[in-house]
Amino acid sequence: MTRILTLTLNPAIDRTVTLDRLVPGAVHRARAVRDDAGGKGINVASCLADWGLPVTVAGVLGAGNAGAFEALFSAKGIEDRCVCVAGETRINLKLVDPAGTTDVNLPGLALGPATLRAVRAVLAEATGPDVLAVLAGSLPAGAETGLYAELTAELKGRGTRVLLDASGPPLAAALAAETLPDVVKPNRHELEEWAGRPLPALADVVGAAADLVRRGVPLVAVSLGAEGAVFVRENEALHALAPAIEVASTVGAGDALVAGLVAGLAADLRLADTARVALAFAAGKLTRAGANLPGREQVEAIARTVEVRALTV
Numbered sequence: 001m002t003r004i005l006t007l008t009l010n011p012a013i014d015r016t017v018t019l020d021r022l023v024p025g026a027v028h029r030a031r032a033v034r035d036d037a038g039g040k041g042i043n044v045a046s047c048l049a050d051w052g053l054p055v056t057v058a059g060v061l062g063a064g065n066a067g068a069f070e071a072l073f074s075a076k077g078i079e080d081r082c083v084c085v086a087g088e089t090r091i092n093l094k095l096v097d098p099a100g101t102t103d104v105n106l107p108g109l110a111l112g113p114a115t116l117r118a119v120r121a122v123l124a125e126a127t128g129p130d131v132l133a134v135l136a137g138s139l140p141a142g143a144e145t146g147l148y149a150e151l152t153a154e155l156k157g158r159g160t161r162v163l164l165d166a167s168g169p170p171l172a173a174a175l176a177a178e179t180l181p182d183v184v185k186p187n188r189h190e191l192e193e194w195a196g197r198p199l200p201a202l203a204d205v206v207g208a209a210a211d212l213v214r215r216g217v218p219l220v221a222v223s224l225g226a227e228g229a230v231f232v233r234e235n236e237a238l239h240a241l242a243p244a245i246e247v248a249s250t251v252g253a254g255d256a257l258v259a260g261l262v263a264g265l266a267a268d269l270r271l272a273d274t275a276r277v278a279l280a281f282a283a284g285k286l287t288r289a290g291a292n293l294p295g296r297e298q299v300e301a302i303a304r305t306v307e308v309r310a311l312t313v
Contacts, residue, residue, distance in 0.1 A: 001130070002130060002131070002132050002265075002266040003054070003056070003130055003131045003132070004045075004048060004053060004054070004055045004056070004131070004132050004133075004134070004262060004266060005055070005056045005057075005058060005081075005123075005126055005127060005131055005132075005133045005134070006041035006042065006044050006045045006055065006056070006057050006058070006059075006133070006134040006136060007041050007058045007059055007119075007123070007133065007134065007135050007136065007151070008039040008040060008041030008042050008057065008058075008059035008060075008136060008137055009059055009060055009111060009119070009137065009139055009140055009143060009147075010039060010060075010090075010108040010109075010137050010138045010139060010140040011037075011038065011039030011041075011042055011059055011060070011061060011069070011089050011090075011108070011137075012038055012039050012089060012090050012091065012092040012105070012106075012108070013035050013036070013037055013038065013065065013068055013089060013090070013091045013092070014035070014036045014037075014038045014091075014092050014094055014251055014252075014290070015033065015034075015035050015091050015092065015093050015094065016032075016033065016034050016035075016036070016094045016096060016249065016251060016289070016290075017030045017032075017033050017093065017094065017095050017096065018030060018031045018032040018033070018096045018097075019031060019095060019096065019097045020097065021097050021098065021099075022095055022097045022099065022102060034289060034290070035068060035091075036251070036252075036289070036290035036291065037068040037069040037071070037072045038092075038251075038252065038290070038291060039059070039136075039137055040136035040137035040165055040255050040258075041057065041058075041059060041134055041135070041136040041137060042057055042059070042069070042072070042291075043252040043255035043256070043259075043291035044134050044136060044165075044255050044256075044258050044259045044262065044291075045057045045076075045078050045259075046072065046076060046078070046252075046259075046290075046291040046292065047252075047255065047256045047259035047260070047281055047285065047291055047292070047293050048259045048262060048263060049076035049077060049078050050076070050292060050293035051259070051263055051281075051293060051296060051299070052296060053263060053266065054077075054079070055078055055079070056078070056079040056080075056081055056126055057073065057078055057079070057080055057081065057082060058081045058082060058083075058119065058122050058123060058126065059082050059083070059119070060082065060083050060084075060085060060109060060111060060115055060119065060140070061082045061083070061084050061085070061089055062084075062085060062086070062087040062088040062089040062109050063084045063085065063086060063087070064086075064087055064088035064089075065088045065089055066082075066084055066089070069082070069089070081122045081126055083115055083118045083119055083122065085109060085112075085115055087109050088109075089108070089109065090105075090106045090107060090108040090109070091106060092104065092105045092106060093106075094251055096249070100250075101250055101251070105138075107140075107141060108138075108140040108141070109140055109141075110140060110141040110142040111139075111140045111141065111142035111143045112142055116142075116143070116147075120151075120154070123151070123154070123155065124154075124158075127155055127158050127160040128158055128159060128160060129158070129159030129160070131160045131161070132160070132161045132162075132163065132262060132265060132266055133155050133160050133161070133162050133163070134163045134165065134258065134262060135148050135151060135152070135162060135163070135164050135165070135166065135181075136164075136165040136166070136255070136258065137165070137166065138166070138167070138168075138170075139166075139170050145169045145170055145173050146170075146173045146174075146177070147170065148164060148166055148170050148171070148173065148174045149173045149174040149176075149177035149179075152164065152174055152177065152179055152180070152181050153177065153178070153179040156179055156182075157179075161182045161183075161265075162181040162182050162183070163181060163182065163183040163184070163185065163258070163261070163262060163265075164181040164183070164184050164185070165184070165185045165186075165254075165255075165258050167186070167190045167193070168190075168193065171184075171186065171190060171193075171194065172193070172194060175194060175212065175215065175217070180215070180216045180217050181217060182217075182218050182219065183217070183218070183219045183220070183221065183261070183265070184212065184217050184219075184220055184221075185220075185221045185222075185223065185257070185258050185261065186220075186222055186223075187222065187223045187224070187225075187254065188205060188222060188223075188224055188225075191205065191208050191209065191222055192208075194208070194212075195208040195211065202227075202230065202239060202311070203311075203312075205222050205224070205230050206230055206232060206237050206311050206312075206313065209222055209230060209232035209237070210232055210237070210313050212232075213232055213233060213234055218233055218234070219231070219232070219233045219271075220232045220233070221257075221261055221278070223254050223257050223282075227241070228240050228241035228242060228279060229257060229275065229278065229279060229282075230311070231271055231274070231275050231278075232313065233271065235313060236271060236310075236313065237310070237311040237312065237313045238271060238272060238275050238308055238309065238310060238311060239308070239309050239311050240275035240276065240278070240279045240306055240307070240308045241279070241306065241307045242279040242280065242282065242283040242302065242305070242306050242307075243283070243302070243305045243306075245283050245286055245287060245302075246286075246287060247286045247287075248286065248287050248288055248289055249286070249288065249289045249290065250286065251289070251290060251291070252285055252290060252291030252292075253282050253285050253286055254282070255291055256281040256282045256284070256285035256291060256293065257278050257279065257281060257282040258278075259281050260274075260277045260278035260279070260280060260281030260282065261274060261277075261278040263277055263278075263281070264277045264278060272308045275306070275308050276303040276304075276306040276308060277299075277303055279302075279303070279306045280299050280300070280302040280303035280306055281293060281299060283302050283306075284298060284299045284302055
């Protein structure tokens with residue numbers, strides 16, 4: 001059985017503030033506020049736990065407000081292998097009004113050499129040939145741009161499968177390395193940054209993803225927001241689209257898609273079925289605040305309605 005581990009080096013408490021209308025420069029009265037312990041890998045783990053899969057979280061937490069994370073891990077039965085350091089985990093603001101969500105991401109804790117050694121020690125103990133590891137999110141201050149590339153090589157050297165969900169220079173460095181992840185999950189903008197050109201049409205997205213596959217990444221999944229997602233591997237490309245659904249919160253939707261992708265890979269599903277599960281996770285999360293899924297039966301019902309069609313590679 002595949003064991004799942006997620007790594008979050010720059011976690012956050014997502015503070016969602018609901019407003020009647022966001023007006024720059026104005027004073028606002030919040031209609032509601034909620035805090036969710038998060039960060040990409042932690043959000044992925046949260047959704048996988050809701051699905052019923054055992055999952056381990058690793059990363060770095062500030063001791064000053066670790067309680068929010070510990071409560072989440074305890075409530076969902078997630079194994080906590082995070083390294084605690086002095087200070088507080090950052091708080092990210094998400095300002096929600098009828099026009100959408102405005103994100104204000106604050107800087108995180110600095111990652112010192114001793115902390116990084118402690119994280120690497122956890123990974124050495126917790127990974128091996130039966131593990132699928134998710135490396136997700138931004139890198140904190142003190143981390144070198146090539147850290148994900150280094151960790152990918154270390155993990156794959158132990159036989160671990162690696163899914164990378166990152167952006168900017170850390171993603172570019174990982175994709176330029178000799179040892180590549182088994183799966184990468186960029187969104188359209190992140191793929192455009194890597195490709196160095198706009199990708200306005202679905203065929204453009206597939207072409208750039210296919211370039212990554214030719215580079216040596218076995219599977220590329222590109223999230224496209226309301227347009228669903230594209231899944232590309234050698235000689236196969238699929239476009240998956242979930243039905244329209246009432247949205248309670250978009251926070252963590254991309255991470256839910258990653259969780260669904262991981263669930264499909266861990267179960268060794270066909271690519272089309274993995275795509276259905278991934279889109280169902282994302283759509284199901286939209287009906288819930290925070291990185292939380294509805295019941296398994298509801299997610300499975302959504303999966304049956306996901307449209308999957310083959311594309312030309």
